[in-house]
Amino acid sequence: MCGIAGYISATHQHELQTIVQKMQDSLYHRGPDGAGSWKTSNSKLMFAMRRLAIIDIDNGHQPFINENKDLILVANGEIYNFIELREKLIQRGHVFKSKSDCEVILHLYEEKGIDCLHDLRGMFAFALFDARKGIAYLARDRMGEKPLYIFQDKEEIIFSSELKSLLKSGKIPLLLDEKAIYWYFHYGYVPDPLSPIRNIRKLPAGSVLSININDWKITEKKWWNIEDAPAIDGNPALKIREVLNEISQLVVRSDVPVGIALSGGLDSSLVAALIAKESPGSLTAFSVGYEGRPPCDERDDARFLAKHLNIPFQEVELNEDEMSANFLKLASYRDDPIADIASWGYYQVMLAAKQNDISVMYQGQGADELFWGYPWLKETAKENHLRLKKFNTSPISNDEIDTIYPYFMDKFPFFHDGNKIPYTSRFKNKIKELGASADPREPYKIKFPWENIDIMTTKMICDTYLRQNGIAQSDRLSMASSVELRLPLIDYRLVETAIGLRKTQSDLNLPPKAWLREAVQDLLPQTVMNRPKKGFSPPTHSWQKQLFKTWGHLLEDGLLTQHGILNSEGAKDLAKGEQPLNSVIPASFKALILETWLRAMTKELT
Template identity: 40%
Template sequence: MCGIAGVLSDSLIRSEAMLSVLNLLHHRGPDAAGQWANDCLWMGHTRLAILDLSPAGQQPMSYQNNRYCITFNGEIYNYLELRAELLDAGHRFVSYSDTEVLLAAYAHWGTDCLAKLRGMFAFAIWDQVEKTLFLARDRAGEKPIYYWADAHTFYFASELKALLALLPNTPELDPVAIDLFLHYQYVPEPRTPLQGILKLPAAHYLLLHADDLQVQPKRYWNLAQIQPIMGNPAQLIRDELEQVVELTLRSDVPVGVALSGGLDSGAIAALAAPKYKDVLQAFSVGYPGRPACDERDQAEALAKQLGLPFNEVELHPEALVEFFPDLVRSMDDPIADIAAYGHYSVMELAADQGIKVMLSGIGGDELFWGYDWVVAATHLTQQKQSTASASSHSIWESADSLTYLPLYRRLMNSPKVPAMLRSLLRQMLENNQIARHHPNQGVFYNIRAEFRDAWHHHSTLYTEEFLAKLPPRNPFQPFTLAHEHWDDVPNQVTQLVFDTWLVSNCLALGDRTSMASSLEVRLPLLDHKLIELVVGLRKNKSDLGLGHKFWLKQAVRDVLPAEVIDRPKRGFEPPYVDWIRSLLDRYGDWVLDGYLVNLGFFVRPCIQKLFNQYRQNLAMVYKLIVLEVWYRSIVVQESEQINFTQELSNV
């Protein structure tokens, strides 16, 4: 796990001007740093040494008499198998690192090497002969690549902070991205909050020529291309889990596991413990007074049963409040997931214990129907498909034609109508507006209260100036359901969740909170071979109606106690009402008198009303706090003065 950055330009590159960027990526790779440059390209790298700890594994790394040069973030879990295959093909190696194997794979197979890779990765490879720069991101999007380009220069980096340090000017806020953030609690990729800065999407690559900087990402993998698979789901999934856990344990440094006491992390811990060459340590979080959301007792009991040393950290709201600007800054993007502090703290605890690699159960909910809202949206989509949407909309279409809609609007705004009935009418009218104008995304609007709240608040929260900057509104476009794939609704919904919630919230959170403590997090449940198996089995026989995570439960029932398998999902879920109240007390004035209000985005009295009624508006209140703190910490950089003159002694 590392930090990468680079600049490709049609003019001369001054590499000494880039050293400050490596300072900003130091937390991603504190073990070493390096750079490589020619007349049109600069590449930088900060190393977190995991495999082959010798200097032979340092980057940027060259290959084949300096024809190829790479800067690479991630791990190729099957590097030993690929190394053997490439040795048979005549390649030679001077290190035992997965980086050199990746370079040889590209030299041998070109862009087709991506089909061979099993792991998580974000990398750039320069070909000195062809004058091309090849960038790629892993299938799920565990590792990030931000980029910005114009006709003459292409910039990229692992983190937004580092990319901003490369750019000549800081881009302005993207109004559409801000609107999306207030609906989703994150900015769906490939957008970022800043105009012109994008992320290379998961399962995509770029091939740039030094004389032609046209940026055209190409997808190399998706769920639609997976073929049906027949067989016993429980046994096949168990066999694949055994293999992927063994692969993700490959490390030359200590490994731990994040253990919440639930099914996903419990399955990983149970399968990893007997395979790990050393003693696998477990790490968890808890809360003062051990409220209902505290799962330390269950996590500790499972760790004891598995023979794992158990480590815990208790999270206090006072500490969160003090640390909050640093937490938001470490996330790089504005992500209004209240669980971020728990993830950060458990990774920090592990790093303090000397752990450099952590296994996590992230991805199990997205792959095995762990969310009620995803299951409900899938069922609703299937219902819409079967009825061709006509019958579900006929009432509202007739209401329009008979001019009943204005009457409903008057009733909705009349103080003489009971509040509960007004609220019901408002929701029905909003449902109708979404269903008629955006029928392929309306299913998620109906399921997630956060979407409805954002849609309802925008007319009063947004200033006229902000609204004028927005195109015709379709905030649900990232959840578009393509009609041509409605014969495979479950897997299409899974792909949409992978491309939005999973990559932009869960994986971004997991990468940033672990890297902030210079620790690598590995996600066995997002191994692409496991994903292909589950989706292939699902294309043959659906598991949607069998209950949450039915196949996964059957696959690991013999290694986990029944109370773990059947326990409702929680994860690192905090006492969020108390936390948001504490954050509002400290940072509410930041929002009311903040940059975003003064820049003309939001109406101050509307924000004050939301704050006064914060218990009814928890999600929106937290999003507004995160957004303002993010702007100050990342764009204005109030929380930290970057020392651009600091020298890197190990470059």
């Protein structure tokens, strides 16, 4: 697990070393165990990285360079099937310098070129330079677990694992992208491939960018799509259990102690059971709770399961005053603006793990998105089935034909302010004109004819909310404490299994997570299997009230008004911290998160 950065230019760059060094230094928290870099003799290209040692602690240093010194690799992530790949490569004559998981990428490339991506199972983002061809590749894993931000202009590409690292380069002005900010006020995050900063984008998940530094030809392609999973026949529970067993055997590979973020729910519980079964005696559970033990406190439930699995248990009680005092720091750790009040809990459980000398953590994220864990997600799919049926019997508008999910945002609880009024109308007197004509439904527009609505619904939630709210903050807030986070339930083989099964049968009208529950029913006590879903949520109203009491004044004539995002009157109104009834993420909280994020990014320029 690491942080990577680099500079690729069509021309000689005198300050190449200085620029990349600044970015590398900014990534220290992602890799405190070592650093490495490499550059071409003509100063057109330089790669750098920071290392968090997880596999082959003593010898897995990067960059990896082949015997002929014409292939160079820096990689962030874990290749879970590296042992199997390594054994086959050795049989074919490849000589390894280490036992690192990421070194297999280099040798696979020697055999298959960039098509080697299809052999990799894990989470990764990497940069590889083929000096023979003069081509650099930037690639990202299938589900987008590992981040890769890219700045691109006519004659240069700068990339890094984090947004603030790019700003540290000194080459990129802090100009807000109006479309991205507008969408942020709808979603509470910025959907891929946009970033909040103009001319910086995220390489889409399952994509690879190739840059020929000789003729400066740049191409990008998707090498994996969730909807392309092959159809699967058979018993869903048996198929899912088979792949879960396989995943658990792969993800336990580590040369350092491991732990799990354990709530009282099904998802983290089944991950704990799988890991404990595969690697007994090596796992520690960590759970967060809240002062006064409100109903959302799940420590007792988590402790029960830990005792059942014979796992050591550590609890972390979150203090409201401490959360508020560290709010500005958290804005920097998140790297992207993500308006999720639960961020403090994510950060604290990872910090507690590191303080207990644990550098690898597991989390149960992804099952809700894959197996209909959210009621509003099921409702969205069902209503679109009705729309499709309507289309088959009577004409509908062009807008309905183009937009498969107009109901998605109506059902999605984070989109509205509690009064069921979209921000496009409610806040146009507070938000200045900043590209508001950009349709916020754009990420959900799919041309007719629609294939499989259930599959496309899953694709949309994975491409948006899961990746940009869940996965993104999990990565940043674990790496802020130099902890690697593994998410077994979004392993691509499990994803493809769920999608493949839906191509032959439907689970939409079954109870939530029916296939998954049946697959793991023998692993967990019935009290866990039958426990109602709570969600990882703190005392939201109280926390937001405290935050605005302490930090609300930052919105008044703050950076958002200086950058032309809010007008003065609107900023003062939002600074009051209003929380409309039934609002999950009020516009005031989104504005405060964005303001503190912008202040954190501005500091990176100094």
